[in-house]
Amino acid sequence: MSLRPQTKKQDKNIPTEKAPASFLWKRVRAFAVFCLIFSLPFGFLTGCSYEKKTTRSFFALDTYITITLEGKDADEAMNVAANYIMELERKLSRQDPESEISSLNLSSEGSPVTLSKETYDLLSLAVSYSEKTSGRFDLTIAPVMDLWGFGTEGAHVPEKSEIEKILPNVGYTKVHLLSDNKAYLEEGAKVDLGGAAKGYIGDLLMEKLSSYSLSKVILDLGGNVCCRSRSSDLTIGIVSPLSSDALCCTYSLSSGSSCSVITSGAYERYIEEDGVRYGHIMDTSTGYPADTDLLSATVIGPDGTKGDIYSTTLFSLGSEKAMELASSECLDCILCMENGTLWVSQTLEGKVDAQEGWTIQYFG
DSSP: OOOOTTOOOOOOEEEEEOOSSEEEEEEEOSSOEEEEEEESSSSOOTTOOOOOEEEEEEEETTEEEEEEEESTTHHHHHHHHHHHHHHHHHHHOTTSTTSHHHHHTTOBTTBOEEOOHHHHHHHHHHHHHHHHTTTSSOTTOHHHHHHHTTTSTTOOOOOHHHHHHHGGGOOGGGEEEOSTTEEEEOTTOOOOTHHHHHHHHHHHHHHHHTTSOOSEEEEEETTEEEEEESSSOEEEEEEETTEEEEEEEEEEEOTTOEEEEEEEOTTSSEEEETTEEEESOEETTTTEEOOOSEEEEEEEESOHHHHHHHHHHHHHHOHHHHHHHHHHTTOEEEEEETTSEEEEEGGGTTTEEEOTTOEEEEEO
């Protein structure tokens, strides 16, 4: 998926704080409903000062972002976080002709580009995971995505001959990483880090914010939710792919813990033509949308980059192979089926609650 600064995107996960007193804060977006329930008052403990709480929403990374911080340094940390997101977007968005990724996509063996540490490190991770998933996740899918045009006015189902012509340009081995943060691409290749960027940015943000006095951090990067709470338990709702105003399940995060909850599904961006819906998550071996029996795949864990990449990979594999991969890689995941079944990693037993219309089956 691309980082397209002009396209709205769906939120899939809803963080909720368990507390005796609460209020509902709700906003409707282009594709989904996002709710946060926070306790009131904030930080009123005997002998403790008032806990500052601040929330900011803005458009970046191809989605609406909401950051909620609570603690003494909330205001200062909020400015740092918002500025850092905009800085990283300017580096990683291939829709920005001035970005480092755009420069990389114009590079060649004779003309490598020098990248920032953040971009080079993400590029290295994306190459590594492309190899680890045998190309199921492939950072060089950009030419195929451009051909289909998801999220643009020119979106259409391309001819088979067009796909066959462009497909040889896809292959992670066409990315060459050099020393001193330099890299280049082979002719015809283009990278798109959108399938990993939000998870990676979430990881960097959580690390940066760890140096501030904050009792609670909730980052909603368009459905990629990163949470840390030192003061109370949190419940994160995963939106049903069948209805944007309902949940399929919830995940409970204990106080003092942190995690990323990342969901991928073809219901968030697609092309509909002649009564057929074509999802935006590609089978990198065919150049066509992934043929899968899954509605969505959610990965939960401390590593947002890994979760971002594997949620896409699990979805594209289908339920049977996804469960095999999740077990072999020790991934905590939730696989959502059209028949209302949620295949949940055994390691998540007691932490995931199915909502009305959904049932849980454990695996692993």
